[in-house]
Amino acid sequence: MKYPEKNVAITGIGQSRISRDAGFSPLSLTLDAVLEAIADAGLERSDIDGMSCWPGDYQDASGMAPVGIPALQDALRLKLGWYSNCRETAGQFGAIFNAIAAISANLCRHVLIFRTMYQATARKTSFANASFQPGGRAFWPYDWFAPYHAYAAASQQALYFSRYVHESGIKPEQVAQIALISRQNASLNPAAIYRTPITLDDYFDAPIISSPLKLFDCDVPIDGSTAIILSRVDCARDTRNPLTRIEAIGSSMQYRNSWTQLDDPATQALPGVAEMMWGRTDLSPADVDVAELYDGFSFHTINSLEALGFCPKFEAGAFIDGGSRIALDGELPINTNGGALSAGRMHAYGQVHEACVQLWGRGERRQVAGDPRVAALSTAGGPLAGCFLLVRDD
Amino acid sequence: MDETDKTHAARSLPFLTLDNRDFWTGGANNRLLIYRCNSCAYYVHPPTTFCPRCESRDVGAQPVSGFGTIFSFTMNYKKWFPGLDVPYIIAFVVLEEQDDIRLVSNIVDCNPDDVRIGQRVKVRFEQASDIWVPLFAPVGDLS
Numbered sequence: 001m002k003y004p005e006k007n008v009a010i011t012g013i014g015q016s017r018i019s020r021d022a023g024f025s026p027l028s029l030t031l032d033a034v035l036e037a038i039a040d041a042g043l044e045r046s047d048i049d050g051m052s053c054w055p056g057d058y059q060d061a062s063g064m065a066p067v068g069i070p071a072l073q074d075a076l077r078l079k080l081g082w083y084s085n086c087r088e089t090a091g092q093f094g095a096i097f098n099a100i101a102a103i104s105a106n107l108c109r110h111v112l113i114f115r116t117m118y119q120a121t122a123r124k125t126s127f128a129n130a131s132f133q134p135g136g137r138a139f140w141p142y143d144w145f146a147p148y149h150a151y152a153a154a155s156q157q158a159l160y161f162s163r164y165v166h167e168s169g170i171k172p173e174q175v176a177q178i179a180l181i182s183r184q185n186a187s188l189n190p191a192a193i194y195r196t197p198i199t200l201d202d203y204f205d206a207p208i209i210s211s212p213l214k215l216f217d218c219d220v221p222i223d224g225s226t227a228i229i230l231s232r233v234d235c236a237r238d239t240r241n242p243l244t245r246i247e248a249i250g251s252s253m254q255y256r257n258s259w260t261q262l263d264d265p266a267t268q269a270l271p272g273v274a275e276m277m278w279g280r281t282d283l284s285p286a287d288v289d290v291a292e293l294y295d296g297f298s299f300h301t302i303n304s305l306e307a308l309g310f311c312p313k314f315e316a317g318a319f320i321d322g323g324s325r326i327a328l329d330g331e332l333p334i335n336t337n338g339g340a341l342s343a344g345r346m347h348a349y350g351q352v353h354e355a356c357v358q359l360w361g362r363g364e365r366r367q368v369a370g371d372p373r374v375a376a377l378s379t380a381g382g383p384l385a386g387c388f389l390l391v392r393d394d
Numbered sequence: 395m396d397e398t399d400k401t402h403a404a405r406s407l408p409f410l411t412l413d414n415r416d417f418w419t420g421g422a423n424n425r426l427l428i429y430r431c432n433s434c435a436y437y438v439h440p441p442t443t444f445c446p447r448c449e450s451r452d453v454g455a456q457p458v459s460g461f462g463t464i465f466s467f468t469m470n471y472k473k474w475f476p477g478l479d480v481p482y483i484i485a486f487v488v489l490e491e492q493d494d495i496r497l498v499s500n501i502v503d504c505n506p507d508d509v510r511i512g513q514r515v516k517v518r519f520e521q522a523s524d525i526w527v528p529l530f531a532p533v534g535d536l537s
Contacts, residue, residue, distance in 0.1 A: 134475060135404035143408030144440070147527045148500050149401055150484050151474040158468035159486050159498075166466065166511050210484070211469040260496055261439070265466060265486070 003280045004104035005097075005246040009236040010390065011110070012041025012229035013356045018191060018344040020120040022223035026066035027075060029225040030116045034072065037227040042240030043110060048229070049081045050108030053115065054095040054347075056085030063122025067225070072114065082107035090251040090273065090386035091294075091379035092348040097251045097386065099230045111230040115349040119221035144260045153296070154218060156382060158210035160265040161299040165212050167266045170302070170317035172212070176203040177323040178298035178334075179216035179341055185328060186338025188366035193220050193344040217298040219340035226349040228356070244359055247374075247389040250277030255383065262383045268300075269385035270307030270378065277387050278309065285309040288389075289372030290358045291332055292351035294379040295339040304378040305334075308387060333368045348379040359392045401479045407525050413441045416455035421519030421526025427455040428495065437492040460517035461490040462530060467501060467509055483509050487530050503531040 014036025016022075016029040024032075038045060057068025069083050082102040086094045092115065099111040138146035150156065164170070180203065186192035198216060206215035236243055250273030255263040262269065278284070285308060293304035302316045310332055311319035320326055326334045337343045337354040344350065355375035358368050378387040410418060420427035429438045431445035432452040438445055443453050467485035483501040488494075501509050502518070515530035 134406055134478070136406050137409050138406050139409065143414070145498050146406035146408055147522065147525065148484050148498050149403065149405070149470065149474075149478070149482060150498060152472075154472070155468065155470065155484055158470075159466045159484065162468050162511070163466035163486075208469075208471045210472060213468075258440075260486070260498055261494070 003248065005100045005249045005280075005388070007233050008100045008103050009231050009233050009243055009245045010228055010352070010356055011231040011236045011239040011241060012037040012039070012043065013353045014038070014040055014227045015191070015353055016225040018193060018222050018224035018346065020193065020222060022118070022121060026116050026118045026223075026225070027071055029223065030067045030072055030114055030227070031075060033116075033225040033227040034076070034112060034114055037112070037229050040240065041110075041229045041231070042238075043229065045076060045078065047110050048078050048112045050099060050102055050111035051078065051080055051083040052095040052099040052102070052111050052113045053085050054089065054092045055087035061122060061125070063118035063120070063221075063223075065116070066118045067114070067116040078112075080108065082111075090253070091381065091384040093377070093379050093386035093388065094251070096230065096246075096388070097249055100246065100249065103230065103232050109232045109235045112227060113230060114225060114227040115347050116225035117221070117345060117347060118223050119345065120223045123221060141259050153381070154209050154213055156259055157297045157299060158213045160268060160382070161212055161297065164266040164299060164302070168314035168317060172204070173200060174317040174321050175212070175217065175298060175302065176200055177320040177326065178295065178301050179203055181323050181326050182295065182335050182339040182341040185336050185366055186342035188328075189337045189343060192338040192342050193222060194338070194342045213297060213299070216341065219296050219345040220342070222344035222346070224344060224346060226346050226353050228349070228352055241356075241360055243393040244356065245391050245393060247283060247391040248277045248280035250274055250385075250387040252276045257383045259382045267307060267313070268303055268380055269383050270303050270380050270387070273385045273387050274307040274309065277389065281389060283374060283389060283391075287374050288332065288376045289370065289374050290336060290355065290368050291334045291376045292336070292355045293334055293377070294348050294351060294381075295335055295341050296345070296347075296381055298341065300380040301334065301339070303380055304387075308376055308378060328366060328368060336363065336366055336368060348377070351377050355390050359390065401482055403475070403478045405522050405527060407522060410524065417441055418525045420455070420457070421521070421528060424519065425457040426460045426517045426528055428458050428489070428491070429453050430456040437489070437495055439495045458489055458491050461533070462487040462497070462515050462517070463490070464501065464509065464511055464513045464515060465496060466511060469506055481506060485509070485530070487515055497528065499528060499530045501531065502529045508532070
């Protein structure tokens with residue numbers, strides 16, 4: 001087969017409780033998600049013969065990545081044909097792209113992929129948001145930001161977002177629609193962190209973090225874990241859920257891989273991966289039924305809407321104006337579980353989980369009407385980007 | 395380290411390496427040093443000993459004018475930790491010599507409300523331990 005991802009399916013999903021104060025260890029949360037995903041696929045623990053994750057155990061107190069493959073493999077006593085974490089890759093989806101390669105190379109059949117975060121609890125005891133500490137010394141790539149009080153991802157993203165606003169002319173009340181729609185969707189998702197709808201006034205009354213980023217443009221650090229099972233299609237036919245293949249991936253790196261010198265801060269790295277993805281499928285943006293687009297910051301979603309071709313470059317403002325197009329009953333429902341902005345920072349894996357929920361008709365009060373079959377997913381941030389299409393075959 | 399600026403917080407600093415030492419210490423002689431290819435005159439940043447344009451390995455530090463343009467900026471309001479004085483400006487500055495060299499910096503010695511994308515700025519240096527931190531201030535009729 002020309003494009004190996006078409007021979008790989010997501011067969012199961014699982015998620016722990018997402019909270020601001022778990023009261024359970026990161027490994028325990030991970031086990032909640034993983035065991036649910038294996039059971040959801042209709043598989044046994046002994047069927048899992050591959051493991052993949054982004055980024056691997058950070059071995060620090062930040063809560064960014066408190067669980068890696070070794071601790072989880074040992075806890076589950078899994079016997080594997082292939083395993084790998086990855087960090088220098090196409091954003092969080094690199095773990096999925098690597099697993100596709102491993103499955104295609106016949107190294108494994110059912111790969112367990114997980115993402116666990118513990119930042120809500122970690123923030124109570126340390127300055128866990130920091131890329132580096134005041135007065136300390138910083139390593140690459142933060143060394144170029146370190147002396148300038150640019151302490152968090154928000155500092156970098158605000159620099160990119162500011163350039164986007166300058167070039168596109170998007171209006172603040174248009175940007176706000178990403179946060180408002182996310183919260184509206186979250187109000188229908190019992191598992192979301194924040195479920196009380198917000199108004200445009202609430203958005204403008206909230207603090208500015210770093211202009212033009214306001215509080216509701218930033219996602220919510222949480223404690224939680226999400227797991228998915230990726231399977232070779234011929235092995236997926238025996239599993240429990242409708243066959244849902246990866247139709248096309250965008251994993252390329254066509255630009256300078258640098259948080260300061262990236263080719264175009266206004267669009268970040270998404271155009272290159274989107275071009276790769278659409279080059280590997282006969283589908284087009286008009287075929288997409290639901291879009292789960294990374295929203296570490298609302299700006300990422302806006303970048304994705306343009307780069308993935310749902311609207312022309314620098315015209316997302318008009319596209320999302322008023323919010324009706326991207327609402328649950330709109331032409332392109334986005335971030336249907338509330339996204340990271342309202343359901344919590346699951347670092348793109350919340351989006352993967354939710355895409356399956358929608359394609360498998362499990363959305364309950366937030367289910368997109370019309371039996372959605374095609375989902376588009378993205379992740380983004382500075383020089384990192386990845387995207388893929390998920391298609392239910394039946 | 396007890397050097398502080400208007401934010402009343404000590405700047406975090408990079409580790410000095412053989413590649414970045416010229417950039418971070420040139421301010422001791424009031425010079426902004428950027429690596430440049432001695433074969434084709436292309437500026438190479440971050441500093442490294444390979445020219446991506448002509449593939450020469452003869453690349454080394456040279457002083458630039460210190461003039462640049464604000465490509466993008468943000469006014470930081472979030473007090474990331476107690477004692478940090480806000481707001482302050484973080485910016486991407488593009489150097490006048492070559493428009494694909496983008497430096498992170500703070501815009502200083504001006505009213506933050508007057509800062510604009512496209513504004514012309516000039517470097518100045520602030521010493522912190524063994525580093526001379528390049529900062530930029532507006533020049534011309536907007537300063």
